[in-house]
Amino acid sequence: MQSVKAIVLMDEIYLDNHATTRTDPRVVDGILPWMLDEFANSGSTTHAPGRRVAAKLEECRANIAQLLGAEPEGVVFTSGATESVNLAIFGVALHPRQKRRKIVSVVTEHWASIDSLKKLERLGFEVIRLGVEIHGPESIGMLPIDEVELAIDGDTALVNVMLGNNEIGTLQPFSALAALCRQHGAVLHTDATQAVGKVSVNIAELGADLLSFSSHKFYGPKGIGGLVIHPDSMSIPILPQILGGGQQQNLRSGTLNSVGIVGTELALTLAVEGMVEENARISRLREMLWSELKKRIEGLQLNGPLWNPPIQGMSLENSHPNPASSSAHFVADPHPAPLPARLPGNLNVCFPKVDGQSLMLRAPQLAVSSGSACTSSEPHPSHVLLAIGKSEDEARGSLRFGIGRFNTESEILRAADVLGDAYEELSRFVA
Ligand SMILES: Cc1ncc(COP(=O)(O)O)c(C=O)c1O
Known part of the structure; x- marks a missing residue:
């Protein structure tokens, strides 16, 4: 070749x-056996090869969850951050039990959020897009918390704020934001695609309810990522966006990407270490x-x-x-x-x-x-x-x-x- x-x-x-x-290359080495030898569908638990892959993926899920401060059931594997962000935004806003009609976000989000929020607007949601700090050399790009305080209320379903900006690198402080969201009963989702594997990210400490990531941003394979749910937020109603075989507790159907999941676990472990x-x-x-x-x-x-x-x-x-x-x-x-x-x-x-x-x-x-x-x-x-x-x-x-x-x-x-x-x-x- x-x-x-x-x-x-x-x-x-x-x-x-x-x-x-x-x-x-260490990730490539680690995933090859899961392509060449242990290639069974993890859903095929009627036979031994399927059960071996299923066991490996559950081990990976548990390790990834532990590295990100979640419970194993709080990790939903997706095709990457775009899908995770879509699942978080549409999943929260469009759930039949969702009665709130307002979303608060930021002007500097990635297109995965921007375009999803535009669609919600067309569906009748009110979307408030807050500006960011332009002064103060160390806070350029940060979201002023008093702006959130003015925007958020009892009708806010979701607050959507990225953790690390993909263009100017601003890292958003989260503790005050998380406390505000909790106080108003709004779900807090963070697009942490640029931050996971690059800086220390622990959803339990951040206080976000939902967190999106993509493995190819931290030296893992493309086409795999996840939506992580805070251990205390497991009961948040999320409407699945991809329907089918009911995998991952029905939150995201489709055969698990075993190669991608093994690669994610390896890449994240290496990054954190x-x-x-x-x-x-x-x-x-x-x-x-x-x-x-x-x-x-x-x-x-x-x-x-x-x-x-x-x-x-x-x-x-x-x-x-x-x-x-x-x-x-x-x-x-x-x-x-x-x-x-x-x-x-x-x-x-x-x-x-x-x-x-x-x-x-x-x-x-x-x-x-x-x-x-x-x-x-x-x-x-x-x-x-x-x-x-x-x-x-x-x-x-x-x-x-x-x-x-x-x-x-x-x-x-x-x-x-x-x-x-x-x-x-x-x-x-x-x-
Ligand atoms: C902040 C942020 N969010 C979401 C995405 C989308 O990630 P993916 O293309 O892996 O779905 C990217 C990719 O550039 C990103 O930088």
Whole structure:
């Protein structure tokens, strides 16, 4: 079989880890037996192969639940975050027992939420979309809690607020928000797609009722994710959106994606185990990219919140954890550190006087994104950048970098050189 690698330009630098991540080779190794040998349908419990797969998936479900602060029955596997977000939003709003007609959300959500909420609006729901902080260097993109206080009331069915922003990396503090939702009896759903596996995420501590994630964002396989339910919120009525064989307590029918579930469990275990060291390394690479770009480009602006200072004394070069050290029964820290203000691998910058797409064309060896992956094919400036007070021109002149596990210091230095040269060429052209 021809290696795919052979047809990839060898000098490519992948810095789009918010769009997706490379599947960790340890995850690939771990899932192969569940494709080649133990391939039975976990629903086929009349025979031994089916029962073996079913037992493995229940073990994975329990481990994933434990890593995210849930009970095993509180993990519903889906095809990814888009489906999970749809299940949370439509499942809560459209349940026949739901009498409330109001939804509170934020302008900076991902399209999975935005488009689902537009549909609810067409069905007669009132949707309130709150703005975010545009001042205060460490809180740009955060949801002001007093705005929620004004918007929420006894008719609010659902509050829908993402945990980590996919464009500017803002991490939303949740404790006051969760308390408000509880006080008003509103369900709190968080799209935690960019946060799970990147920062410490525990639904019980966050206080959200529902949480969505996608495994390919944390070095797991594509096409698998989940909706996680808080242990105290198991009785929230959720209307299933995919009907059929009644799997997963009827919440999401369809043959369980055994390969995806095994891969998710492995990827999440590895991410949680290596998180502290990996984040120190990645945030230092981000710091390096930012300062190297600033040296080369006058007037470069940071979009989004300032980050906390990087942890000192950590090696920058690739230090992947030893595969032998990974344990399937890793126990999460019960008292994780508070969330930083920004996702460690996120950098979003505005290049003065040029267009981000044109810059990308002049740096074809770089894989970066102008806006979010799902919107980068359309010409509109990013709704997130506009929401934090950027002009249309500034938004069009911005690029998002997602630094991840497999990036190295030399790639970062090369990316800064390539972009510096591309910017110089382009700005001469537009001057
Ligand atoms: C914040 C956020 N939510 C939801 C999604 C959708 O995830 P998926 O495409 O895996 O369904 C993404 C993907 O970019 C995302 O970044």
